[in-house]
Amino acid sequence: MLAGLTAGAVEDAQEREREVSLSTLEARALDRAPALDVLSFLAPAAQVKIIAEVKRASPSRGALADIPDPAAQARLYERGGASAVSVLTEGRRFKGTLDDLDAVRAEISIPVLRKDFIATPYQVLEARAHGADLVLLIAAALDQGTLSSLHTLVRELGMTALVETHSLEEVQRAADIGAEVVGVNARDLSTFELDRDLFGRLVEHIPAGAIRIAESAVKTPDDVAHYRSAGADVVLVGEALVTGDPVATLESFLGVHV
Numbered sequence: 001m002l003a004g005l006t007a008g009a010v011e012d013a014q015e016r017e018r019e020v021s022l023s024t025l026e027a028r029a030l031d032r033a034p035a036l037d038v039l040s041f042l043a044p045a046a047q048v049k050i051i052a053e054v055k056r057a058s059p060s061r062g063a064l065a066d067i068p069d070p071a072a073q074a075r076l077y078e079r080g081g082a083s084a085v086s087v088l089t090e091g092r093r094f095k096g097t098l099d100d101l102d103a104v105r106a107e108i109s110i111p112v113l114r115k116d117f118i119a120t121p122y123q124v125l126e127a128r129a130h131g132a133d134l135v136l137l138i139a140a141a142l143d144q145g146t147l148s149s150l151h152t153l154v155r156e157l158g159m160t161a162l163v164e165t166h167s168l169e170e171v172q173r174a175a176d177i178g179a180e181v182v183g184v185n186a187r188d189l190s191t192f193e194l195d196r197d198l199f200g201r202l203v204e205h206i207p208a209g210a211i212r213i214a215e216s217a218v219k220t221p222d223d224v225a226h227y228r229s230a231g232a233d234v235v236l237v238g239e240a241l242v243t244g245d246p247v248a249t250l251e252s253f254l255g256v257h258v
Contacts, residue, residue: 052077053238080250105131200230
């Protein structure tokens with residue numbers, strides 16, 4: 001599943017490159033206002049922090065919400081206290097677009113994450129050209145050389161990489177490239193099975209000083225409390241926010257104390 005999603009995302013990016021050349025895209029990326037300082041927004045605090053996701057669909061659940069106005073959704077997230085907004089830009093299975101990223105970036109003052117299956121420099125440049133401050137790099141989808149080179153490019157463009165992991169080996173790979181933001185995804189992107197306790201088993205291996213993000217399997221405040229008690233600085237939430245009242249849900253999640 002992960003290999004197919006990544007191959008499809010790269011193919012779609014290659015199609016866009018036929019319309020916008022790498023050199024043109026690079027010029028657009030360098031012309032953007034500087035990216036926000038993501039580390040300051042996500043820094044560990046007394047209260048858990050939330051990255052709220054604009055997510056229309058997923059391969060595991062199918063259609064979730066239409067979200068005709070992603071900017072309006074993002075404004076609700078900011079109002080509800082989110083520290084950053086994640087925007088799915090993958091179109092085949094998640095029904096997202098780069099236009100969504102543009103719309104969200106124009107409307108909010110907190111960092112924006114481009115969440116996609118990124119495997120090429122062109123996709124990283126797209127993220128910056130469309131205003132992303134944070135870029136998802138999935139360790140399981142990339143060999144170590146590619147992960148390292150893309151991580152370096154993200155930094156050179158002034159952005160921050162969220163390196164997503166799902167095993168001890170992948171956490172160690174993230175540490176080897178100096179990742180400052182490390183996520184542990186409870187959903188295995190090869191099988192799409194969930195393991196909410198995976199974060200707790202891996203968190204002690206995340207490098208000291210790195211921001212620790214728990215991803216997936218969040219439906220209730222108890223789920224947020226579970227991750228927080230295991231050591232999460234930040235929890236990334238998608239489905240629970242697009243299928244309910246986003247402001248009320250965020251407030252309940254942010255009110256968790258452990």
